[in-house]
Amino acid sequence: MALEVSTTPSVRLTIGPLLYLWEPDKWRDFYFRIADEADVDGVTLGEVVCSKRQHFHQPLLGEVIERLTAGGKKVRLASLALVTLERELRSTRLLGEQDEFEVEVNEIAAHAAMRGKPHAVGPLVNVYNGPTARVLAAGGATSICLPPELPLASLRAIVRDAPGIEYEVFAFGRVPLAISARCAHARVKGATKDNCRFVCGEDPDGLPVETLDDQPFLALNGVQTMSHSCQALIGEVPELIEAGITSLRLSPQRCDMVAVAQIFRAVAGGEMDTRAGLQRLGTAYPDAKYSNGFLYGVPGHQLTLAR
Amino acid sequence: MELICPAGTLTSFRDAVDAGADAVYCGFRNETNARNFPGLNLSRDELAEAVDYAGARGVKTLVAINTFMRAGDEALWTKAVDDAVALGADAIIIADLGLLAYAAERYPDHRRHLSVQAAAANVDHINFLVDAFGVKRVVLPRVLTVAEIASVTRQVRCETEVFVFGGLCVMEEGRCSLSSYATGKSPNMQGVCSPASHVSYGRNGGEMISYLGEFTVNRFPEDEPAGYPTLCKGRFVAGDEKGYLFEDPVSLDVLSHIPALEQAGVSALKIEGRQRGRAYISQVVGQIRKALNKSGSGPEMEALRRLSEGQRTTAGSFEKRWR
Numbered sequence: 174m175a176l177e178v179s180t181t182p183s184v185r186l187t188i189g190p191l192l193y194l195w196e197p198d199k200w201r202d203f204y205f206r207i208a209d210e211a212d213v214d215g216v217t218l219g220e221v222v223c224s225k226r227q228h229f230h231q232p233l234l235g236e237v238i239e240r241l242t243a244g245g246k247k248v249r250l251a252s253l254a255l256v257t258l259e260r261e262l263r264s265t266r267l268l269g270e271q272d273e274f275e276v277e278v279n280e281i282a283a284h285a286a287m288r289g290k291p292h293a294v295g296p297l298v299n300v301y302n303g304p305t306a307r308v309l310a311a312g313g314a315t316s317i318c319l320p321p322e323l324p325l326a327s328l329r330a331i332v333r334d335a336p337g338i339e340y341e342v343f344a345f346g347r348v349p350l351a352i353s354a355r356c357a358h359a360r361v362k363g364a365t366k367d368n369c370r371f372v373c374g375e376d377p378d379g380l381p382v383e384t385l386d387d388q389p390f391l392a393l394n395g396v397q398t399m400s401h402s403c404q405a406l407i408g409e410v411p412e413l414i415e416a417g418i419t420s421l422r423l424s425p426q427r428c429d430m431v432a433v434a435q436i437f438r439a440v441a442g443g444e445m446d447t448r449a450g451l452q453r454l455g456t457a458y459p460d461a462k463y464s465n466g467f468l469y470g471v472p473g474h475q476l477t478l479a480r
Numbered sequence: 481m482e483l484i485c486p487a488g489t490l491t492s493f494r495d496a497v498d499a500g501a502d503a504v505y506c507g508f509r510n511e512t513n514a515r516n517f518p519g520l521n522l523s524r525d526e527l528a529e530a531v532d533y534a535g536a537r538g539v540k541t542l543v544a545i546n547t548f549m550r551a552g553d554e555a556l557w558t559k560a561v562d563d564a565v566a567l568g569a570d571a572i573i574i575a576d577l578g579l580l581a582y583a584a585e586r587y588p589d590h591r592r593h594l595s596v597q598a599a600a601a602n603v604d605h606i607n608f609l610v611d612a613f614g615v616k617r618v619v620l621p622r623v624l625t626v627a628e629i630a631s632v633t634r635q636v637r638c639e640t641e642v643f644v645f646g647g648l649c650v651m652e653e654g655r656c657s658l659s660s661y662a663t664g665k666s667p668n669m670q671g672v673c674s675p676a677s678h679v680s681y682g683r684n685g686g687e688m689i690s691y692l693g694e695f696t697v698n699r700f701p702e703d704e705p706a707g708y709p710t711l712c713k714g715r716f717v718a719g720d721e722k723g724y725l726f727e728d729p730v731s732l733d734v735l736s737h738i739p740a741l742e743q744a745g746v747s748a749l750k751i752e753g754r755q756r757g758r759a760y761i762s763q764v765v766g767q768i769r770k771a772l773n774k775s776g777s778g779p780e781m782e783a784l785r786r787l788s789e790g791q792r793t794t795a796g797s798f799e800k801r802w803r
Contacts, residue, residue: 285608301548304578330551351651354623366803
């Protein structure tokens with residue numbers, strides 16, 4: 174058999190919305206560095222987890238968008254994941270009324286607010302199958318970041334069943350596992366959600382939750398509960414591309430995200446093998462314990478080394 | 481207000497009807513419903529019997545097909561919808577958008593309820609699905625206060641149904657992967673949470689330790705009864721805190737808010753517990769029926785409290801301070 178030179182389809186890299194509460198200047202500097210140095214195609218901005226945090230970064234949004242755009246990054250604005258209050262509904266509707274930036278919807282209220290205009294769908298919307306992807310596409314969705322819980326077999330089936338949509342996966346970062354009306358983060362620090370004093374800002378990479386036997390287990394991020402382990406779908410990049418995934422989401426952690434993007438770019442381009450990629454990620458984010466179990470249909474915290 | 485009661489078997493289905501339910505909800509014996517536990521749920525023949533039994537007594541049968549369709553295997557879910565309709569279910573309870581679209585297109589005149597697993601917590605989300613798929617009723621997620629339930633009920637173009645008694649999800653329903661993170665099995669995909677197949681117990685001196693998958697979920701001193709290791713109700717450590725970080729082992733009881741819910745225009749009150757035994761179903765349904773008929777009193781509520789998991793209850797998100 175003749176040896177064929179395979180042309181790897183190019184894959185997009187995107188920086189997902191920063192899920193934690195970072196101090197405004199650190200938040201701005203993070204995005205400035207991404208704008209200037211990171212080899213990524215797009216950046217999604219905006220508060221997803223808790224509407225009480227929105228005012229912290231709103232005043233800086235303009236300059237950050239400007240810098241990212243100047244750096245050649247396509248900017249998207251994210252909607253809130255949990256919408257119950259009147260002001261949360263208002264901010265969700267406002268996203269639908271502007272046409273300057275593409276919106277990434279994280280709740281069906283935001284999808285409704287788009288009224289059929291083209292938009293992206295974030296990983297917190299339950300897209301478990303092709304028929305659901307088609308429903309969203311009929312309402313204007315042009316790209317979907319699939320839920321982190323999905324195994325590879327489901328990703329393949331969805332891409333096959335609902336073509337014409339760009340598909341992204343949650344390739345790097347602590348996995349958002351749950352969201353609640355109750356703020357466990359505030360409670361742990363002796364407060365309540367309504368009087369929280371923004372204590373979640375004290376843990377810019379999440380507050381670790383351990384079991385009574387000292388096993389690292391989860392991380393608190395305000396009303397969101399995240400995995401302790403950092404999902405890293407790096408060994409599986411070739412399979413993901415082959416399955417029709419066209420974009421990899423890198424979710425910001427307190428680590429060298431520029432390096433993380435570089436590693437994913439090198440692996441996706443075939444310039445670095447997947448094992449070396451995983452090893453290099455260990456250097457970029459030394460505190461992380463990596464996992465990829467969801468993709469293999471096994472417990473999400475587990476790490477399976479790709480063949 | 482209608483009283484919506486759970487049934488995990490044909491026998492408890494009949495018990496619920498006899499005890500005064502206005503409607504009974506149940507599921508098929510597979511992963512198409514969110515209580516996919518061994519030995520639970522109804523076969524097709526049993527559903528036919530259930531529908532007959534309920535129908536003859538003026539009681540409705542609701543079928544929950546409320547997990548998310550596994551990509552590539554959608555036929556299992558669409559077949560469940562076909563069968564529920566063919567067997568005479570009065571409504572089907574759905575969470576998955578793709579399945580909702582299927583049911584709306586195939587059976588436009590058949591009642592569709594939006595499952596709590598759809599996590600539809602606001603008016604725009606709900607009205608969008610009412611307009612797109614003709615949803616007749618929404619089961620509200622347990623993230624809202626009584627005032628918010630009233631506001632949503634006023635603004636949506638369908639009926640609302642709320643949970644008033646039984647198990648309590650701390651996380652928004654349908655948006656929780658804690659179970660699959662620890663075990664690989666989730667409510668959304670397999671219809672299970674913290675499944676018994678992954679539970680184990682150990683001992684350390686007088687202490688009882690419960691595990692889910694590889695993780696320790698709780699340690700019970702000798703004098704404390706050991707509970708089931710549901711992840712969000714385990715004891716963990718974060719910062720300086722050690723204990724029930726997410727929620728105590730309590731269940732939901734908002735019966736004292738029933739007058740407010742009635743005033744808010746809520747159409748139906750739901751009892752959780754398809755996995756519970758006959759005694760629970762008969763007594764809980766009976767007692768709440770009495771309370772609804774305004775003959776309820778202290779002793780009945782006390783009897784209910786004893787049936788709650790862990791025997792302690794909370795009003796959960798219904799009261800703002802819970803947050």
